[in-house]
Each structure stands twice: as structure tokens, then as C-alpha cells.
Amino acid sequence: MEESSYSNLSTSHLLGSVPAVVNEENKPSYEVPEANMQIFPPNNGSGGGGARGYQTLEAPTEEFEQQPPNNWKGVFSISSYTQYFNVDTDVVIYRLICSFYPNTGDFFSKIDANPDLYGLIWITTTLVFMLASFGNFATFLMQKHTDSTSSWSFDVGYINAAASGIYGYAFVVPMAFYFLLQYLGSNSNLVRFWCMWGYSLSIFIPTAFLLVIPIEILRWIIILVAGTASSCFVALNLRTYIEGTNDLTVMVVAAFLLQMALAIFIKAWFFA
Structure with missing residues (x-):
């Protein structure tokens, strides 16, 4: 009895009930809008022909690639100097x-897009340790050649002399030429000068x-060459750089x- 009474209950007011089947004749009629394909401008690249198609993104021009990014954020910001160390082993x-x-x-034309300070620091530091170590070694050989019984001690002053001479020359001389050329009205770039003078010292390694x-006598021939x-x-390179300005x-x-x-x-100082 209870089951039959439950089955007679009206369920049309309940949520979630299955909706009645709608007659297909009563369905609202609507039209699907026709899709219009937009035609892009023709591609004038190497594809050739007058056929229309998508335009491809062209590579940036060489002049744009050669312009170094301006990331200067102040003298005391380390990120300002990272752009001058953006070189890999092959470039160096x-x-x-x-x-x-x-x-x-034509060295300035080769570094125009990306002058670096990595070569300056690496070359000068290597040269400082090379001069200090091999200068002492040459002194040892000369002393043993003249008097093999005398004692020999490492001269620490070679390190101070090498650091003062090489670092001072590599940083001060290009800076002096930069300010002098600026005073004379010629265009100059301090970073490019540092880069060129730094790589000029590589032959001494x-x-x-x-x-x-x-x-x-052989030492003098080698150093003069x-x-x-x-x-x-x-x-x-300096003549090429300032060519066309003043004499x-x-x-x-x-x-x-x-x-x-x-x-x-x-x-004279390290291999006398």
C-alpha cells in the first residue's frame, strides 16, 4: 500500500525532473550566421606569385642588430656594466x-656592435701574473747561470710593479686619450678605447x-718585435677611428x- 501511494505523487514541481519531450514542430528556428574569412594582405616574400596568404615575420635588419642596448642604470649599479661583459669564448x-x-x-668596426671590458680585465690580470712569475723565473735562471752557489729568493715586488704598471697603463692611457679627443672636438668612446687598448696587450702574454x-740580445729582439x-x-686603429676629423x-x-x-x-724591469 505504501509503495503504491508513493508512486501516485505528482513530480512535475520537483527540480531536476526530466523535461517533457518537445515536439520538433514547436522548436524555435534560427539560422547560424555564416562565417566570413578575413583575407590577409599578400605575402611578398620569397613565396612569390600573386597568391594571398599570411605574412611572415621578417628578421630584424643588420643595422638594428648592431645597436647595443642602453641598459645604463647609474654608476653604482652593477647591472649597468653587465652589457660590457656580454661576450662568449668564440668572440673573445x-x-x-x-x-x-x-x-x-679595422678593430673598431669589429667591436662596434658590442665593445667588451671582459678582454681588458682578463688580459691585464693574466699579464700581471705572467710578468711577476716569469720575471722571477728569468732572474733565477740568470743568477744560476752566473753563480750556481748563491741562494735565490722570490721577489714579491714584481707583483706590485706589474699590477701598478699594467693596470695603470690599460686604464689611464685610454682615458687620457678619450678626454683629450673630446677636448679637441673629435668623437670618441671610452669603452671602445678600453677594449682596443686591452686587446693590444695580449701579444705580451x-x-x-x-x-x-x-x-x-735575443730578449731585446723579442720585446722590440x-x-x-x-x-x-x-x-x-686609432688613426682609422679619428680619420676624417682634424689632423x-x-x-x-x-x-x-x-x-x-x-x-x-x-x-727593463722584469727581464733585466
């Missing part, structure tokens, strides 16, 4: 090789190996003589 090796060919005079040879190559690299030949000659003076300083 390529610039090192270019510094051994002084007759081209293998030269330090050869200067260990305990033959004085290396100094001439480094001086020509600086002078020719600044005296600046080129001064750069050549200063580079030769550094070479003689290396020989």
Missing part, C-alpha cells in the same frame, strides 16, 4: 686573434714565455710611442 678568441694582425686597422730565454706589433695595432697625427704618434715605452718597461 676572435678578437684576440685580430689583435695579432696590426696591419688591418706569449712574449713573457719567450723572455725567459737567458740570452740578452712584440712592442712594434702592439704599437702598430694601437696606432693604425690628429700627433695623437697617433703619441699612442705608438707610449705602447713602445710599455714594451721597454716590461723588458
Whole structure:
């Protein structure tokens, strides 16, 4: 009895009940809007032809790629200097090789897109330790050659002399040329000068190996050849950089003589 009474209850008012079947004749009629395909401008690339299609995104031009980003955020911000260390091993090796060919005079054009300070710091630091260590070693060989019984001690002063001479030259001399050219009305860039002068010192790194040879006349020949190559690299690139402005030949000659003076300083102080 109870089950039959429950089955007679009306369920039309309950939520979730199954809706009645609607007759297909009473269905509301509506039309699906027709999709219109938008035709993009024709692609004039290498696809050729007059056929229409999607335009492809072209690669940026070479002039745009060569412009270095301006990320300067202040002198005391480390992120301001990261753009000058954005080089990989292949770039540094390529610039090192270019510094051994002084007759081209196009080093500034090769570093124009991305002048770096990594080469300056790495080359000068390596050269400081090379001069201090091999200078002491050359002194040891000369002393043992003249008097094998005398004692020998490492001269720590070589490190101070090498650091003062190499770091001072690599940072102060390009800065002096930069301010002098600015005063004379010629365009100059301090970072590019630091980069060029830094790579010009790379030839003295293998030269330090050869200067260990305990033959004085051979040492002078080696240092004069290396100094001439480094001086020509600086002078020719500086002449190309300031070419077309004023007659600044005296600046080129001064750069050549200063580079030769550094070479003689290396020989006279560390390999005497």
C-alpha cells in the first residue's frame, strides 16, 4: 500500500525532473550566421606569385642588430656594466686573434656592435701574473747561470710593479686619450678605447714565455718585435677611428710611442 501511494505523487514541481519531450514542430528556428574569412594582405616574400596568404615575420635588419642596448642604470649599479661583459669564448678568441694582425686597422668596426671590458680585465690580470712569475723565473735562471752557489729568493715586488704598471697603463692611457679627443672636438668612446687598448696587450702574454730565454740580445729582439706589433695595432686603429676629423697625427704618434715605452718597461724591469 505504501509503495503504491508513493508512486501516485505528482513530480512535475520537483527540480531536476526530466523535461517533457518537445515536439520538433514547436522548436524555435534560427539560422547560424555564416562565417566570413578575413583575407590577409599578400605575402611578398620569397613565396612569390600573386597568391594571398599570411605574412611572415621578417628578421630584424643588420643595422638594428648592431645597436647595443642602453641598459645604463647609474654608476653604482652593477647591472649597468653587465652589457660590457656580454661576450662568449668564440668572440673573445676572435678578437684576440685580430689583435695579432696590426696591419688591418679595422678593430673598431669589429667591436662596434658590442665593445667588451671582459678582454681588458682578463688580459691585464693574466699579464700581471705572467710578468711577476716569469720575471722571477728569468732572474733565477740568470743568477744560476752566473753563480750556481748563491741562494735565490722570490721577489714579491714584481707583483706590485706589474699590477701598478699594467693596470695603470690599460686604464689611464685610454682615458687620457678619450678626454683629450673630446677636448679637441673629435668623437670618441671610452669603452671602445678600453677594449682596443686591452686587446693590444695580449701579444705580451706569449712574449713573457719567450723572455725567459737567458740570452740578452735575443730578449731585446723579442720585446722590440712584440712592442712594434702592439704599437702598430694601437696606432693604425686609432688613426682609422679619428680619420676624417682634424689632423690628429700627433695623437697617433703619441699612442705608438707610449705602447713602445710599455714594451721597454716590461723588458727593463722584469727581464733585466
